[in-house]
Amino acid sequence: MVHEVLSARGLVVRLGGRRAIDGLDLSVPAGSVYALLGGNGAGKTTTLNALLGFVVPTAGSVQVDGLDPIRDAAAARLRLAYLPENVALYPYLSGIENLQYFCALGGVRLADAAASALLDQAGLQGPSHTARVATYSKGMRQKVGLAIAHAKHAKAMLLDEPTSGLDPGAANDFAQRVRAAADAGMAVLMATHDLFNAKQVADRIGIMKEGRLVAEFDTHTVSHDDLERSYLVYTRAAPPRSDA
Template sequence: MNQEVLSARGLVVTLAGRRAIDGLDLSVPAGSVYALLGGNGAGKTTTLNALLGFVAPAAGSVQVAGVDLRRNAAAARRHLAYLPENVALYPYLSGIENLQYFCALGGVPLADAAARALLDQAGLQAASHAARVATYSKGMRQKVGLAIAHAKRAKAMLLDEPTSGLDPGAANDFAQRVRAAADTGMAVLMATHDLFNAKQVADCIGIMKEGRLVAQFDTHTVSHDELERAYLAHTRAAPLERAA
């Protein structure tokens, strides 16, 4: 059995006087992808923020690679890579320069050849490595983000709506790159609305509603139709997003 890398136990997060996360138990082992589904306001983004230490839990615990986040947030974050919906890169630097810059911030100098190898691994075409990021599509920027995660040698990666706004081909390609990252031993937690890609790339899928994990499925044993019915049953009455 793979070692647990990301875990939340009895996690409670209170925002604006309400429980945005309400007693969440979640586990992501090494080498696996966990897709977190749910309607707007379900608590997906708040869950990622809690695992990153951006919001303080009112109760419960979070561990990253065996490090308690509340006791040593800096040490826990060293094991994490985070890709938001829109990866923030410097538009007038190239893909190589952005990768080298963010690695330098983390104290990891990166030569051109190593940077190119990481961008290749992330799926960015060689012809685009030296082009300014201002010319990149969203999918290309996401691949630079993946390269940064690989360069950091992160044990876990958190993704927030990574395929939002991508065309089907780009979304499928990115999903395969995420799967490849997990196959190297990384634990991946992905918040998404994309049922198709979740079923395609994840090992486990959880559905959140009102801050609670209300259903969980092994993707190898659940059909797409069963997953879609469960998702719709839990999300049709979901409230509008307020603080997730």
């Protein structure tokens, strides 16, 4: 039986008098990557924030490994790793020191050798481990974020526009690292505008429009051209809706 790690059931979130999320049903099992596509304001980031417990559902529910992220916030967040578009690290600490610091906040102490091994696993080259993060590219900072996720043994990872601003080579490398994390059993939910990256790394793709999931695809059966065509169709014209 496939274990569902991330889920939303009939999720409604009202922000500023409007439905930022409007009846969302979503499931991400262990060992899979789900990519959420959509334009700005479609509800992708709000979906991630609901799973993180940063916004309270107006109706419906979300769960993280069977836990409610509002009622069981601390336990749910222990199971989650979150990588925003720009990973916030301390610029005057090294990659190893940042990893050790963030792990210590979660009660995990890492020796230098263990921290270096995790950075290697995330794809950060050895000489960079002891360099100040102020010298890192965005792609290198993202890899430290991946190492933090591995270090805390997270069951799920939430990514918000992870390849924005990366060159094609760095984006491809990051996608491979995310795919490897999923293949090792992690559930990954990725909000993105990047159709190519979504097709490359995800098992399923959903398109959001005005808080609704308007289409879903299995990446193994949909072509890139069909995915792009559908994305343009759904994001150019909203389906009829009622806010009753």
